[in-house]
Amino acid sequence: MLEIKNLHASIEDKEILRGINLKVRPGEIHAIMGPNGSGKSTLASVLTGNEKFKVIEGEVLFNGKDLLELSPEDRAREGIFLSFQYPVEIPGVSMVNFMRTALNEHRKYNGLEPLSASEFLKLMREKKKLVEIDSNLTNRSVNEGFSGGEKKKNEIFQMAMLEPKLAILDETDSGLDIDALRIVANGVNKLKRPDNAVVVITHYQRLLDYIVPDFVHVLYQGRIVKSAGKELAFELEEKGYDWIKKEVEE
């Protein structure tokens, strides 16, 4: 599904990603861990086409298509979803209007008719229930005045609406209390299917108690320096990142 080959990327001439290689197949959950500043969020931004970052070298294929050639909106319409670490507020734009525009753009891209207002509202009710999001959040402007936890739940709600092929969760656990964390993780698990995939970017192991990864990768200084099964997450939790750093430097 996703294939990253030797990806190098920079921001303001500072190279952050220095040769990433990663393969994600349908049905898999990958966790990307690593110390602060290792390039985890940069990877998410580059994959989704944030123009602040510049790709210097490398290739990214998504279902056979050259992802780096596509505009950010086309990448989204191809089925890549990013749950933002810091979702922005868009005052004045209602969640309903925002979501309906987004969903119908996806449908148009895939040659489908737009949903009618009643079909859309019905779908929205179903998905709200699925991800246990408070009903009145969707009556407000996009993220405006939402608490940290509400913003993250809202991201998962949007994911449920758009049904992406590949979801990238960027530090979705940060700022969540344990109940909110469980709700968010349950939402992600309910949306999991054999034909989609999830990349979880996280600093801590605790989210991985709920969203259990098939693979754990450690990102350090812009490279994946270690990959293993879920047991690696426990090891990191126990021993921290220093031993990895040491290994790399040796």
Place this chain on the structure above:
Amino acid sequence: MADDKNKILDDVTGGEYKYGFSTDIEMDYIPKGLSEDVVRLISKKKNEPEFMLEFRLKAFRQWKKMKQPTWPHLTLPEIDFNDIIYYAAPKKKPELKSLDEVDPELKATFDKLGIPLDEQKVLAGVAVDAVMDSVSVKTTFKETLAEKGIIFCSISEAIQEYPDLVKKYLGSVVSYADNFYAALNSAVFSDGSFVYIPKGVRCPMELSTYFRINAINTGQFERTLIVADDDSYVSYLEGCTAPQRDENQLHAAIVEIIVMERAEVKYSTVQNWYPGDKEGKGGIFNFVTKRAHCKGDYSKVSWTQVETGSAITWKYPSCILQGDHSVGEFYSVAVTNNYQQADTGTKMIHLGKNTRSLIVSKGVSAGKSQNSYRGLVKVAKKAENARNFSQCDSLLLGDKCGAHTFPYIDAHNNTAIVEHEATTSKIGEDQIFYCNQRGISTEDAIGLIVNGYVKDVINQLPMEFAVEAQKLLQISLEGSVG
């Protein structure tokens, strides 16, 4: 990165003016230039009674003594007032009973404009008085309105048919000496609309006028007069477009509204005059004086305007709140792009006791445009307990445009409460990216955000107009990213 941004900014003109067609219709012109003879000629062509000629001549003599105002925050080019045709009318002056009799070319023009002249729209309950260049072409639904005693006709017709009403009210709110452009309009106005709502009558449909400047080198000086008698209600819509031309065209209109006891008038404008091309060439100069006089106690007037067009806009729909407990409202969206300039706002003059006014102004600036809000809230000595609240917001797209706010407050009664709030914001790149990541293109994202930003104003518009206004906003901002 910076280059990308510039490129996007340069693409600002992606949205072309879609009303930029002109129609070949045989026109009756009078020669260019302005003199007493021209004023007399206009009056004669229109077969006006003596009092109108006097009115025009007084205005003309006054105008000759006046100068173009220089106080607005605008870069005004020299206007050669002798290089303008002051009267142009379609040659076959139609006095028609059914749609079939309308000149097909003219009808095609209106169809292109989407003017609701056709049967469907009539069924939708819209009565239209369409003004093309200077003569009102057709008024629909007149008969239905007549049953209720409502008069809705062209101002020329009103001068012939209801001279007493016209004589009584014309110039009573905006005097011919009010300002330079008002004097000019009073001297040469060629047509416009007249509305009279009798006592106790609620006008059952939205009244609507469409203005369009078609002929080359013509100025449009229309004149609208609305009188709402005691306990009456009317909602009036005005839409404006013009063909694309390289030279500037002049539009200097006057709207006067008189509101009697407990009556209410809603006046909505969607103004989409040709704004000029991306280099700032061509476009309409829109110098308009609009004023309402809340004469009776408990009267109410509400101005709603969506201004997306014109090269230069100079316009301050105002309310004179004379009746006790009278209410004035002003809701405005002004969008400027490329080299457009807008200096717009309102004046709320509180004279009566317990008068209230509300101002909601939303400016959106893009490209290299300049957008100013200018508002005056005046509370006279006897205006006990006057209240005003003003909200003036500016939204900037890009870093080459300007937004300015000039609020003036002049209070002479210490029981008055006057509040003013203002904000300035930019559409953030992170907001755009967030939308992109959900599959929404940058242009649609700007449309969503701008429409969200202006919705307090758009919500004041009648349904049909609101939809059109939203589309217009999107078109006028196509390609502009901040």
